Amino acid sequence: MPAATSAATAAPAPPKVLRVSEHTIEIVSDSGEGAQKCGQIFGAVSAKMGNGVWTVELIPAEIQPPPRVPEGASGNRIRVGEHAVTNWGDRTHLVIAFNEQVLLARHRVDALADDAVLLVEDKWARSDDADIVEAWNAAMKELSGKHYRIIPVAMEDECLTIVDNPKKGKNMYALGLLARIYGRDMELIKQQIAHAFRKKSEEVYNQNVALLELGFHWAEDNIDFRVEIPTHPAETPLVVMNGNEAVGMGAIASGMELCAMYPITPATSVSHYLSEVFEKFGGMVHQAEDEIAAAGVAIGASYAGKVAFTITSGPGMALKTEMLGLAVMTETPLVLVNVQRGGPSTGLPTKVEQSDMLAAVFGQTGDSPHIVMAPATIEECFHVMITARRLAETFRTLVMVLTDANLATGVTPFPKPTLDEAWQAAPLDLSPVRDGQKAYDWNKETGLSERIIPGRPGGMFTLTGLSHDDRSKVAYSSDIHQHSSAMRSRKIAVLSSLLKPPAVYGADKGDLLVVGWGSTKGAIEEAVDRARAEGLKVSSMHCRFLSPLEPGLREIFARFKKVMTVEINYSDEMGDPYVTEENRRRGQLSLLLRNATLVDVDCWGRVPGEPLRPMSILEAIRGRLPRGGAA
């Protein structure tokens, strides 16, 4: 295709129709130009029409980065498929960019397919400012290295026929372009616009619809192709949301009533959502003065009644460490959600990583046995909260839930959960305690005990973070700490005995087993499908529990010649300078698995600050499986 064509023609020929099973679309702009709203509506409408959809936000690290700089690229990436879409995919096929600099950003991170179609606001090419024109020309030169098809669009000039401030309307114009190109249902789009601007006036709605139609008609007159992705309307009701909303709704469905938090990206949107709705459900969000206090308030509330939860990200989890140990030591149920971002330190606040696993499992001082779970999909972000609350209560301990920025900001439809009242916490039992009931009536086999909450006559005792005996009396003799440590630890073994071995995706034996955890499941399975189509004997498996690990791993691993984890955390590659088998720093899951199974589990990890692409995982698989399969 020609590198730069003008699409404007007097008498348009009927558009060429591209029939594809999936397409990935991006809309990128400077921060604050509304690209995300455009992308969200496009994704929602595509889902309603019966397409699989996975939407991710492209977020700059700053709130108001300077305009027209690549670092400020902000927007949405929407992968639309004929069937369910489980991850953000590989490269983008069509981009709408509000300036050439944000487009360059996407080009430079290799986000765009070689033959991508790029619709670019071209007012910059016609600017009075020579620097801007020069920047435009330089960008076009840089982009010309690929086979992109660049279509200039005078978006702002068009919008100015309707609005005074084009910055406020371009996103709806862009939505109109997409609606025409992808044959989206305009009525559904208008409904979404009405919902999105429900707090604004009808005039705002009308203006947005006018902009939408303007874009639609321009595309009709000027774009010489259309894209058709078959739709299959769902037979069961679906809901569409991001992982943080799913966590919030799951918390409500579990009957928890208190979320104590301190603002931290990318976890905060859970509390934004809950702050809006939680009180309606008899719950509340407490914004504490710091991360430590957030954990303390949750522990206090849990101790006094129903299990409470706190939500944070890596740096916040680090600050809460001492509180987490307190929950474990006092056997106070607590749910902590860590929406992981890149680290260490402040790291990559808005970007995905899976680097907190070892800190989550082992990061507390002393011996601190607790439960760590990792939902693999946005749907699981909902259900994990119900399980987490129940496990925290039953096992009287800390349950950590590790999600990540990919799940938090990804948006995809899933079957509407069938709600069950039994998921919710029971009403508080304030009856007198049994005669002789102790603060920790440990079952010597299981370590489990019934917890006593304040208000129960006859049960008075002082909970303490000091080592204590079963009556919660501070331990002064040597055997007590040994015994109480065993009781707390035993509970984890008991939980492990109740779990099922993980399912293997693909054949149950072969040359390579790829093992993942958390948000990478969709991308890993897509890569495995492609590898199997190439004839490689590859299967995959996903860990939902990290402490304890699910049972049966050794037996599963034995059926494969090679086992390798795929993780979004840093690991040395064999062959790197100075790196040996002995000193190699390995992927976090691979360390856990090696420890638990004594199998020589290999790892492949990357920390690009974005979700893994199936293509990259496929390449890693090919790299580990030279011709002829594993050695």
Added chain:
Amino acid sequence: MSQVCGLLPVLDQGEDHEYEMSEYEGARARWCPGCGDHSVLTAVQRLLAAEQLAPEQTMMVSGIGCSSRLPHYMKTYGFHGLHGRALPVATGIKLHRPELAVFVTTGDGDCTSIGAGHWVHALRYNMDMTVMLLDNNIYGLTKNQTSPTTPVGFKSNTSPYGGILPPLNPIEVALGVTNASFVAQTAEWVPAHLYATLRAAYHHKGFSFVRVLQRCPVFTPAIFQDAVKDPSRIIMMVHDDGVVTPELDKVYTSQVHHDPSDLAAARAMAEQTDRIHLGVFYKNSSKPRYEELRRVTPRTPAERVQLLEKEFARYAV
């Protein structure tokens, strides 16, 4: 959150049971002989008996330090948590169970140093609880380290050549916090005043902050000795709406009539550190209380499911 209030079972003691002081006694106190903490423990037990608080409806929350051992010596529910973190735990308890009577004991290190952030915010939350700062000007449990309230020149294991920074004045800090509603000072060696002050604090609806001046018999036995020996070094702030202890009038003759609603006067007095002021510096019952502001309508599981169905409709594809 607070739906339990109406569901409380009838107390097993029956309504006509009268609690004796001894019914609030827990394990034998293991503080050093002569420690001011013993006085506070007795005053608290006396207060609970006077108020006839059901032990199972009473919470003693503490952090870490000598003073934070107090919950163990009570026969109520207790939460002996982390150093500096008693207030967040108490906040969580009170938010979820506002019907419980909550008392917090903390020390000068626990409250004004490692827990200072929580202290400021707890004053601002103004939740209904009684907070006792047992201030002996030293870290005792970890054996003689300088605390924020240690006097200049005082030699400790961490300041062997004497403390160099002016000590923090917890009363000034408390009076400086927006929405603080009750700030008082008393002394461990004046038991009648200690008791009367705790009682006034308990009766105040809101965050009642009481600094109890104490001597550590091991590390700071001399700090308040001048005032102990010479009552004229103490100025009693008296007011009908504050603390009134007529039985002490003959001993503590230096008195000032101070209206606890006068914040400016309270601050001015807090700054005068040449003599010790005892009594209520500030009291304001009209300040908003966080647990009241956050009161929500409780929901049954069935209601919650019904509402959640509606919520899912907003996200329906």
